[in-house]
Amino acid sequence: MTRRNDSIIDIDGSRGEGGGQVVRVAFSLAAITSQAVRVNNIRANRPKGGGLKSQHATSIEYLASTTQADVEGLQVGSKTVVFRPTRAPCALIDRIITIAAPSEAASTSLIFQAVLPFLLHASGPSDADAPITLTITGGTNVSFSPSFEYLSQVLLPTLRARYGILVESSLESRAWATGPATKGCVRYTIHPLKPGQRLQPHQTRQELASLAASPTISRVDVSIIVPSQLQAAFQDRLASDLAAVLPTADVNFVLLEDSGHDARVYVLLVAHSADGAFRWGRDSLASYPKKPKAQPTFVRSLSTALVKDLHREVTAPGGSMGDEYMQDQLVVFQTLADGESTFFRHDEKSPAYLEDERMRLDRGDEPFGQGSLHAQTARWVASEMLPAAKFFNKGTVCAGVGFPIP
Incomplete structure (x- = not known):
């Protein structure tokens, strides 16, 4: 199916968090909806001049290729990219896809974030029941991006619990941005929506609010x-x-692996609620200090800070439905879903107000809502791309558009 739209949506990439979040949300939704988009001032709030990084360019290149998009400005360092897709996701026939990032510094997880929503809507031919196998090469443990472990242990289970999205993951090889160069490879098996289906929230606002009020960490x-x-x-x-800090919680060491180099230290903590409704992840990526004076306190300092961060997430007054980094990653799925979905994090009010307070429509003409600047920016970009999606009560509730699979 080929669709063209002569109008174009202009996004100022310097607004909000002013980084790669704007790029991922804008081009992912443009590819799904076959809308033309122009993003200016890309990563303008970042040091070293901003512009596209290799993982952004790699993601856009794939989306452009599969949607047969007319593209301008697609190269590393570019600060303006114009993207005019001409083919809808349902036209994708390929079930085996490989995306190769140019270096181990390019995050496989950020590439995955950019293309997953599109591939979920790539139903293919009406008789195609086969899942999509997606292989991505690049970095698996890279600064300022989710690790493979975070995706597999926190994001993907949350997507399945909230929307029934089924994605299986496997790590073929690990790659870091520090230490000797290695080649990382991850593989995902994605089960797209079928023709006629839409993303469906699995829990109501009231159900989630009740569970989030005072979760027990098991x-x-x-x-x-x-x-x-x-x-x-x-x-x-x-x-x-x-x-x-969590005396009643079981502590399970699910992964113990030799990183192979002192410059590579990674720890992930994932807290689970007793009812199975929520997960909170907190991680740390660091290097073992070279200075002898700093070495004796390294393990203690990292552990203390990490556990403190996790404890703050799960015990903050007002409760929450997930960690700070999860909130912005769910925005695209909220806007595409059919009906109302919610994600609440601790604020000045209890999540009980999600049950009782009247719905107050948020203005979507600038980054808005509770949570991190990444979450606020994701809502704004999604609202620009899908104005029919409406956010309420400081971004905690979203009435999605129910984007259909033809």
């Missing part, structure tokens, strides 16, 4: 990817710190 899963000589120290310290 367990914390711990992933440790550090040099082998630090593994025992991290296990002991994390177990002790977690027991001190």
Whole structure:
């Protein structure tokens, strides 16, 4: 199916968080809806001049290729990109897809975030029941981006619980932006919506608000990817710190892996609510210090700070439905879904107001709502791309457009 739209949506990439979030949301929704978009001032709020990074260019290149888009300005460093898609997602026939990032510094997770919504809507021929196998090469543990572990343990289970989105993941090889160069590879099996289907929220606003008011943490899963000589120290310290603040939660060490280099230290904590409704992730990517004076306190300092961050997420007054980084990653799915969905994080009010307070329409002409600047920016860009989607009550409730699969 080929569709053209002579009008174009202009997005100022310097607004809000002014980074890659604007790029991912704008071009992902443009590819799904076959709308032309122009993003100016790309990453204008970033140092070193801004412009497209390699992971952004790689994502747009794939979306442009599969939608047969007319594109202007698509190269690393570009500050303006024009994207005019001419083919809808349902026209995608390929079920085996490979996206290769140019370096281990390019995040496979950010590429995945940009293309997943499109591939969920790539139903293909009416008789195509086969899932899509997506292979991405690039970095798996990279600064300022979710790790593979965060996606597999937090984001993907949340998408399945909230919207029935089924994606299986596997790590073929790991790549870091620090230490010796390696080639990372991740593989996802994506089950697209079928013709006639729409994304459906699985829980009501009232149900989620009730569960989020005072969640009980039943367990914390711990992933440790550090040099082998630090593994025992991290296990002991994390177990002790977690027991001190969450004494009734089981602590499970689900991954213990040698990172192979002192410059590579990664730890992920995932808290689970007893009812299974929510997950909260907190992680740290660091390097073991070279200076001998800093080494004795390294494990203690990292563990203390990380456990403190997780504890603040799960025990803050007012409750929450997930961690700070999850909130902005769900916005695209909220706007595309059929009907009302919600994501609340602790604020000055209890989530009970989601049940009782009248719905107050948010203005979508600038970044808005509660949560991080990333979340506020994602809502604004999504509102520009899909004005029929409406947010209410400081962005905590979204009435999605129910984007259809032909």
